[in-house]
Amino acid sequence: MSGPALTRRPERRATVRAAVAGARVLTALPPERIRRVLSRFGSGSVPATAEQVLAAREAVVRASARCAVEAGCLQRSLAVVLLCRMSGLGVVWRTGVRSRPFRAHAWVEASGSPVGEPYPTGYFTPIVTVRVGAADPLAMPHP
Numbered sequence: 028m029s030g031p032a033l034t035r036r037p038e039r040r041a042t043v044r045a046a047v048a049g050a051r052v053l054t055a056l057p058p059e060r061i062r063r064v065l066s067r068f069g070s071g072s073v074p075a076t077a078e079q080v081l082a083a084r085e086a087v088v089r090a091s092a093r094c095a096v097e098a099g100c101l102q103r104s105l106a107v108v109l110l111c112r113m114s115g116l117g118v119v120w121r122t123g124v125r126s127r128p129f130r131a132h133a134w135v136e137a138s139g140s141p142v143g144e145p146y147p148t149g150y151f152t153p154i155v156t157v158r159v160g161a162a163d164p165l166a167m168p169h170p
Contacts, residue, residue, distance in 0.1 A: 117160025123151030
């Protein structure tokens with residue numbers, strides 16, 4: 028199953044731009060506040076496939092030069108989350124760090140794996156994980 032044609036119709040382009048703008052607002056918040064906001068998006072969605080998340084990521088990158096660069100990972104990941112949620116899809120949003128060399132990163136997962144990321148699973152140690160909507164329970168670590 029492939030993702031929706033997120034930028035082919037004018038109304039979809041507007042939705043992508045709205046997701047990018049909403050993500051820009053969220054990036055100004057402290058991490059705990061972002062987590063609380065995303066946690067309130069509730070259920071009522073179906074788990075997104077990796078293909079659907081990748082389609083959303085590509086649409087966001089096409090719509091925003093800021094989201095297209097590595098340093099734009101926070102806004103990009105939040106825009107992907109918002110776009111997926113507006114499309115009725117649930118995902119997992121994560122932020123994490125790496126100590127040597129130190130790096131921080133934010134990404135979106137589907138089916139337990141980062142989508143569209145140049146880093147392998149496990150490259151970053153997750154520090155914030157939020158299920159947004161009815162995301163795939165397999166994507167969450169088990170205690």
